[in-house]
Amino acid sequence: MATPSPDGVITIDDMHLGRPQVIATYLLTGPVPALVDPGPASTLPALEAGLAAHGLGLGDIGAILLTHIHLDHAGATGSILARSPKARVYVHQVGAPHVIDPSRLLRSATQLYGDQMGTLWGEIVPVPTESLTVLEGGEMIDLGGRTIHAFDAPGHAKHHLIYLDQQSGGAFIGDNGGVRLPGLSFVRPATPPPDIDLEAWDGTLLMLDELMPSWLMLTHFGAYSDVDFHISDYRARLAHWGEQVRRGMESGMSEEAQIAALEALAAEEAAGLSPAEREALHQQTGALESSWRGLARYWRKRADAEAACPHP
Ligand SMILES: [Zn+2]
Structure with a gap:
């Protein structure tokens, strides 16, 4: 079933470990095609197939917007840069050092995933410093006339950003809104170590509410237009957990x-x-x-x- 998507946004299912509706990458169409969270390197073939269905290849990608640097969101960034050297990568200032030198990120992830690392995430290639645009929140990103507003959004991770797309009204919230399946009115928290911060997270959700997006775009998984329900249900559930x-x-x-x-x-x-x-x-x-x-x-x-x- 095709999931609904806002104007100018295409949801690509990365088919993580062959499973549907686990990890989404969002393609922003337009003069500068952009990816929000390209996913892990292990799912690059599915991402390429998703792009090809819209007449694009990795070499056409002009920008990669990372909500945060966890491997299920950003692991493929270095591999894509190797194929598309002109692409700009947008990342939070706290996360930037760890995409340039992923060794600490890899150590931390290995503690969680052990010998499953390669199967789950594939190869992690460092991102060249000169490809990065480092953000702290408050910036406007211009994708050839399409404006994306970046917001500092700690909670799930302290290096998390939310991107609000003016064209579609979509807020790309990464993991700051939990996980949800298309068609279900049910949101579940996902709060892995190491830097969950419930107080900061609640502030981020209140900020998100005030931005009044038309859509919430979750990495896990899909686009939701019942924004008020999602935010209030998620805030309550997260506090309860x-x-x-x-x-x-x-x-x-x-x-x-x-x-x-x-x-x-x-x-x-x-x-x-x-x-x-x-x-x-x-x-x-x-x-x-x-x-x-x-x-x-x-x-x-x-x-x-x-x-x-x-x-x-
Ligand atoms: Zn995630």
């Missing part, structure tokens, strides 16, 4: 029991979905243990910061 993890940590339960409790909460929330829908959501989110670890790390960091800087 955060509270559950905080209370679990305070209770002194074992890690295993706390992870099982988060799995039970997620299952309860998804009880109205079909088994196939639940399985597809699971593919988008990955193991809930990773979401628990991301939230637990956030609460530990906060506790450490409060201990180091006591209020009078």
Whole structure:
């Protein structure tokens, strides 16, 4: 089923590990064809096929807009640059050093994915410094007359940006709006380590609400026009997950029991979905243990910061 898309935006399904509706790359058409989050190198053949269906090749891409540098969003950037050296890459200033030298990013990802790294993400090629335009939020990007506004958007990662496209009214929010399947009125948090920040995230969602986009464009997966529902449902659910993890940590339960409790909460929330829908959501989110670890790390960091800087 074709997913709906705003004007001048084409959704390309990267078919991660051969599965549909897990990772999306967005093609912005026009005089400077641009990709938002090209996906990992492991899915480049699907991306190329998606571009070819619209008469384009990687060599035609003039700009790559990265919402953040996690490998499922940005892993293919260096490989694409090798084929399309004239493309400009837009990235948050905090993420920029790690696309120029991906070694720390790779170490961090290897801790999560171990020997699955190659299968999941493919080869990670460094991005040449001269190809980068480094953003901090507040910039306007001109794609041959099509204006994209970049916003600093911490929460899922501290180097996350949101791009608002004036032509379509689409807000490309990467992972700041959780995961969702086309056709479902159900949003699930995805909160992997290392830099989940619930307080910053809530601020980002309030900012997104004030931007009043016509569409929310999720990497996992698709375009949604019920913007008010999505933002309010997601804010509430994310806060609820955060509270559950905080209370679990305070209770002194074992890690295993706390992870099982988060799995039970997620299952309860998804009880109205079909088994196939639940399985597809699971593919988008990955193991809930990773979401628990991301939230637990956030609460530990906060506790450490409060201990180091006591209020009078
Ligand atoms: Zn992601």
